[in-house]
Each structure stands twice: as structure tokens, then as C-alpha cells.
Amino acid sequence: MGSKIVSIHSFRGGTGKSNIAANLATVAALDGKRVAVMDTDMASPGIHVIFGLGRERMKRTLNDFLRGECDIADACIDLTTRKEFSSIESGNLLLIPSSMTAADITRILREGYEVSDLKNGFNEVVRDKDLDYLIIDTHPGLDRETLLSMATADNLFVVARIDEQDLLGTAATLSVAKKLQVPDIQIIINKKPSIYEDKAIRQEVESKFKTGVATIIPLLPLLIEAGSRYVVSMRHPDSEFTERIEQVYRIIK
Numbered sequence: 496m497g498s499k500i501v502s503i504h505s506f507r508g509g510t511g512k513s514n515i516a517a518n519l520a521t522v523a524a525l526d527g528k529r530v531a532v533m534d535t536d537m538a539s540p541g542i543h544v545i546f547g548l549g550r551e552r553m554k555r556t557l558n559d560f561l562r563g564e565c566d567i568a569d570a571c572i573d574l575t576t577r578k579e580f581s582s583i584e585s586g587n588l589l590l591i592p593s594s595m596t597a598a599d600i601t602r603i604l605r606e607g608y609e610v611s612d613l614k615n616g617f618n619e620v621v622r623d624k625d626l627d628y629l630i631i632d633t634h635p636g637l638d639r640e641t642l643l644s645m646a647t648a649d650n651l652f653v654v655a656r657i658d659e660q661d662l663l664g665t666a667a668t669l670s671v672a673k674k675l676q677v678p679d680i681q682i683i684i685n686k687k688p689s690i691y692e693d694k695a696i697r698q699e700v701e702s703k704f705k706t707g708v709a710t711i712i713p714l715l716p717l718l719i720e721a722g723s724r725y726v727v728s729m730r731h732p733d734s735e736f737t738e739r740i741e742q743v744y745r746i747i748k
Contacts, residue, residue: 499649499747500629500631500649501629501651502652503519503631503632503633504645504651504668506653506661508635511654512654513545513632515652515683515685516630517542517632517726525728525729525732526586528628529627529628530626530627530628531571531629533557534592535640537557538634540593540594541723542590542592543595544723545724545726548572553595556593557570557593559594561608561609561612561613561616571590571591571624574588579729613640613643637667642675645671650677650678650681651680652743653706654683657691679746681708681746682706683709684696684700684711686714687712696711709742710739717734717735728740
């Protein structure tokens with residue numbers, strides 16, 4: 496199998512996109528794959544919190560790479576060396592975080608960066624770390640970075656809730672992705688209220704958007720309890736949530 500770039504996107508914030516990206520990467524690493532997760536949501540980074548790095552100062556970040564201050568490999572954090580990821584045996588799990596400092600966030604918003612440098616970062620980390628998967632946690636909405644992560648993706652998963660604003664935004668996202676000729680585009684319905692039936696939702700969404708539904712994730716008490724403080728699929732491998740993430744993994748496998 497060659498390397499794959501997988502983008503996890505949503506039109507609006509709060510859909511659970513980062514949580515899905517973190518857990519998908521972990522499930523792949525547990526299956527023996529070499530995986531990196533890149534946080535390209537530089538305006539509001541946060542996936543590192545799910546991996547247990549919320550209170551740690553990171554030596555290098557994606558911001559440093561985009562300013563030309565380090566190689567992309569220098570910004571990689573090897574999560575498999577950490578105790579909480581010790582059950583990853585033959586696989587490898589890396590994180591390329593974005594900076595959480597107010598100065599760096601303000602600077603990236605004010606000055607921007609060359610999108611071509613970000614594309615080079617994708618290619619370099621895949622090559623230098625011999626990755627099976629690069630999973631990109633994108634910035635919500637449609638901007639230059641998002642368009643790039645879509646255009647370079649082998650698989651695009653658009654995360655949406657059963658919410659009219661989400662679904663209208665999803666329609667716009669899918670339209671753009673199809674124009675960019677992304678090879679494989681699917682929808683993930685997340686935080687599904689219990690009053691809805693999976694079968695009815697799948698039929699309605701697939702008919703409306705002419706796009707497959709990869710999985711439907713219920714609004715689970717376990718996720719509310721986790722509160723983005725840890726990787727659920729690592730701590731609760733037999734949970735319904737992990738089962739749904741494994742459905743997504745089988746699509747990219």
C-alpha cells in the first residue's frame with residue numbers, strides 16, 4: 496500500500512472533527528500502521544489536547560516550519576514513546592501540532608504563510624517518516640489551507656451534525672471537493688440524537704448529497720464524559736464509538 500493523505504473536515508466548528516481525526520489515527524497505529532496527525536487549524540488549534548499534551552510546551556510546531564525555522568520532522572512528536580500509548584506495538588503515531596501561544600496565533604492570522612510551504616510539509620513528512628497515513632485535521636470552513644488539504648487528499652471525510660446550518664455548509668464543501676476531484680469523499684454524521692434512526696438518516700443524507708455516509712456516530716455519554724481529554728479508542732477499545740471509528744478506518748485501509 497502506498498501512502499495516503501486523509502483530510503478530516505467540517506464546515507463549522509464544534510462538530511467533533513478533531514476528536515474523529517485523533518481516534519482514526521490511533522486506530523490505524525494500533526493496527527500496525529505508521530501514522531502522523533497534522534493540526535492545520537492554526538487559528539484555533541486543539542487536537543494536541545486530546546492526545547494529552549494540553550499543558551505541555553511544545554518545542555517545535557507547524558508554525559515554526561512554515562516560518563522556515565525548522566524542518567517538518569523537527570515538529571513531529573512521537574506519541575508512541577508516551578505511557579498512555581504503550582499498547583501501540585508495531586505501529587507508530589506522530590503528532591505535528593500547531594502553536595497554542597497567542598503570539599503565534601496572532602502572527603499567523605496577521606501575516607499568513609505560503610500555502611505551497613504547507614503542501615511541501617505534507618510531502619516531506621510522508622517521505623521522511625515513511626508514513627502509511629497522514630491525517631490532516633483542517634480548519635473549519637473553506638479557506639486556502641482547506642482547499643489545499645482537500646486537493647492533496649486521497650480520502651476526504653466531511654463531518655456534520657443533524658443541523659440545518661451544518662448540512663447547508665456540508666453541501667458547499669462537497670461541491671468544492673468534487674470540483675477539486677478528490678478521489679474518495681464521504682460524510683461522517685456525528686453527535687446523532689437518539690430520536691433519529693441510522694437507516695433513515697443514511698438514506699436521506701446520501702440521497703440529498705449524492706455522497707456516501709462512512710458512519711453515523713451517536714451522541715454518546717462516553718464522549719461527553721471524555722470531554723476531549725483523552726483518546727477514547729485507546730482507553731475504551733470495545734466502545735461503540737471505537738467501533739464507528741473502525742468503520743471509517745476500513746474505508747481508508
